[in-house]
Amino acid sequence: MFGLIGHLTNLEHAQKEAHKLGYSEYANEGFEFWCSAPPILVDEFQVKSVTGATIEGCYIESCFLPEMLNSRRIKTAIRKILNAMALAQKHNINITALGGFSSIIFEEFNLKENKQVRNVELEFERFTTGNTHTAYIICRQVEQASAQLGIDLSKATVAVCGATGDIGSAVCRWLNQKTDVADLLLIARNRERLELLQSDLGRGKIMGLEEALPLADIVVWVASMPRGVEINNETLKKPCLLIDGGYPKNLGTKFNHPDIKVLNGGIVEHSLNIDWKIMEIVNMDIPGRQMFACFAEAMLLEFEKWHTNFSWGRNQISVEKMEQIGEASVKHGFKPLLTFS
Ligand code: NDP
Ligand code: OCD
Structure with a gap:
């Protein structure tokens, strides 16, 4: 199984989407509530490769908001990311992508020093930033x-x-x-x-x-x-x-x-449809097929059974690793988006 950790772009966006998805307790609350909200596993889905292989995955909403960085709520931001990672690990997910600010916060605040999250000892090899594929x-x-x-x-x-x-x-x-x-x-x-x-x-x-x-x-x-x-x-x-x-x-x-x-x-645009809710929420033109390349990296690692933190640390991405993940991307049916907005 693969995982995707993400967040919404601002409080207003988060409240609106929480309302649409039926999380009324989140939709009706303000910034302080979001600061204390735990992560949620929001969606589960299957992804099929053009090779015929099928994998299972899920999306975890960390409840992080970029406003937490603007207002210097650094400890809150850190807690959001670590809690979302611990939730992914509790679900025994092989490989999880840290989307958006998740990987930036991990690196910026050196979270590799924070392995213990309550009763979960984080195994970093189960996570990838997704940045090589991106x-x-x-x-x-x-x-x-x-x-x-x-x-x-x-x-x-x-x-x-x-x-x-x-x-x-x-x-x-x-x-x-x-x-x-x-x-x-x-x-x-x-x-x-x-x-x-x-x-x-x-x-x-x-x-x-x-x-x-x-x-x-x-x-x-x-x-x-x-x-x-x-x-x-x-x-x-x-x-x-x-x-x-x-x-x-x-x-x-x-x-x-x-x-x-x-x-x-x-x-990226995938060649086959995925029955999920999450890409409509971030306004993809074809939400059943289009997605962030970092999320697709977790899928590729799961398809290839490369259960390792393929993209990790800062400024370590080599051209050879980009070529390697690029070959897997083509093999499983992903293409770069080329339609202008
Ligand atoms: P990093 O934190 O590693 O790098 C950010 C870069 O931006 C640094 O060079 C930083 O340098 C620079 N920067 C920050 N603020 C400013 C500014 N105001 N003006 C000019 N430069 C600035 O981030 P990543 O490389 O991991 O991610 C970059 C972006 O890509 C993020 O927005 C992230 O969410 C997005 N992303 C998209 C993905 C996708 O799938 N499409 C996947 C992963 C990430 P300095 O601090 O010196 O200015
Ligand atoms: C690259 O780094 C981009 C990653 C982007 C992450 C985008 C995540 C989008 C998925 C949105 C689904 C959100 C559902 C939220 C429901 C809120 C419930 C309280």
């Missing part, structure tokens, strides 16, 4: 969507916002090694980590967002922002491809310009 899918989206739009990578400037992150650094490594992309712009806040990445890659220009946007043919958004940023149409190159891989979304703007194309980043 980074692979985003890179395939860069390659395939740019070709669709007639953007020649060998002449293109690609800006990566969140370049020093787990996913961002993997995307930079892939683009550097596997494509002939002309220029890489590296965007994040911490200068030291940017310089380290630049020296590892042996290339790339460190830039602020405002400076980078007018130069970029393609922007990959993978910054861990609790809220999306507003971008002015005018500042972007035309044509421009924006791939938003953030959850919640990094882009707060709805673009309405024929030469600005926006793609939901890190999303």
Whole structure:
């Protein structure tokens, strides 16, 4: 069995969805209630591969909300993630993906030091961040969507916002090694980590967002922002491809310009339908088939019986591991999403 741990994007979203799903005690309560709410196993489903194999899985709602980070409720956020992991382990799930902020909180606050959650000793090999598959899918989206739009990578400037992150650094490594992309712009806040990445890659220009946007043919958004940023149409190159891989979304703007194309980043479409509720809640266009690539990673690990924390720690994702999970992804019938929103 595989597991998926996730959370909603804000309190209002959480209350609305809790109401729809019949959790009225959650729907009618405010922020403080959500801070003390335990995790819930919300949905159980089967996933079939194009190989014919079928696996069982479930979704665990951690009841974490990004507002907990904005209001510095760090201990609360930590408790949410550890409790959700303990619940997954109690259900004896082989491999569980830590979706959205779950893995970011795990890494940022060094939760590997917190193995004991009441009577459960967490076995970290049962969890994966899902970031290797996410980074692979985003890179395939860069390659395939740019070709669709007639953007020649060998002449293109690609800006990566969140370049020093787990996913961002993997995307930079892939683009550097596997494509002939002309220029890489590296965007994040911490200068030291940017310089380290630049020296590892042996290339790339460190830039602020405002400076980078007018130069970029393609922007990959993978910054861990609790809220999306507003971008002015005018500042972007035309044509421009924006791939938003953030959850919640990094882009707060709805673009309405024929030469600005926006793609939901890190999303895959499966070849076969899944009878589940969860992807409708996060507004996937085809909720029976589309999902976050990190969740698909847990499925792939279960299909392949690679019961190990395939993606773990920060900035450890190699191009070889991206290729390995990419082969499994194709084999089981997953494809990168290529429809512009
Ligand atoms: P990390 O925490 O490892 O990296 C975040 C990166 O964003 C860092 O480079 C950080 O650098 C940068 N950053 C944070 N805030 C800002 C800001 N305000 N401006 C510019 N840069 C910023 O995160 P991950 O790589 O694990 O995840 C990245 C995003 O991808 C998240 O939104 C996550 O939810 C999403 N995700 C999506 C998945 C999917 O399946 N589609 C799967 C997993 C994650 P610095 O702090 O120096 O600014
Ligand atoms: C990548 O990291 C993205 C991960 C995104 C996680 C998204 C999870 C979405 C699933 C939503 C289902 C929520 C049901 C909540 C019911 C609330 C009951 C109290």
